Amino acid sequence: MIDYVDNGVWMTKACHEHGSFRTKIEDDIEFYKNCYNEIKYPNVLLLNSTDRCNIKCPNWYHPIDNKSKDPPIAELIEKSQQFEGSEIVLLGAEPTMREDLVELIKSLAECEKSLSISSIPSKIHSMKFLRTF
Secondary structure, eight states: EEEEEETTEEEEEEEEETTEEEEEEEHHHHHHHHTTTTTTSSSSSEEEEOOOOSSSSOOOOOOOTTSOOOHHHHHHHHHHHHSSSSSEESSSSSSGHHHHHHHHHHHHHHTEEEEEOOOTTTTTTHHHHHHTO
8 A cells, every 4th residue: 555645655565474564665756656657757668567576575666466467468568659768667566477578578679669677686587487588
């Protein structure tokens, strides 16, 4: 759960070991809203690719929902094609949780824009995962 309070952005989280707690995740409310509402920056599209994650970081920006469905590739491609800038950054809780990440990357490559992924590298270190590329 995200709360916007005068002094920043707060997230309520639950931990099976420590219970429920509230933590400040950002001082600048507008910055947070811009990043996580997929606001287009002049040259960079921040594209939320999933709400799922395999790590439980206590202060991560993105609310985790491992039961949610990922946005369809077609929807992400449409947003990318409509974007006039030159760079796309795949965000999310953890983009590598997408079963169709390889297909998504190949489809985004056809948009002819620079592509990067904001990821926690735990899954990328797996050779089995890397072989999917």
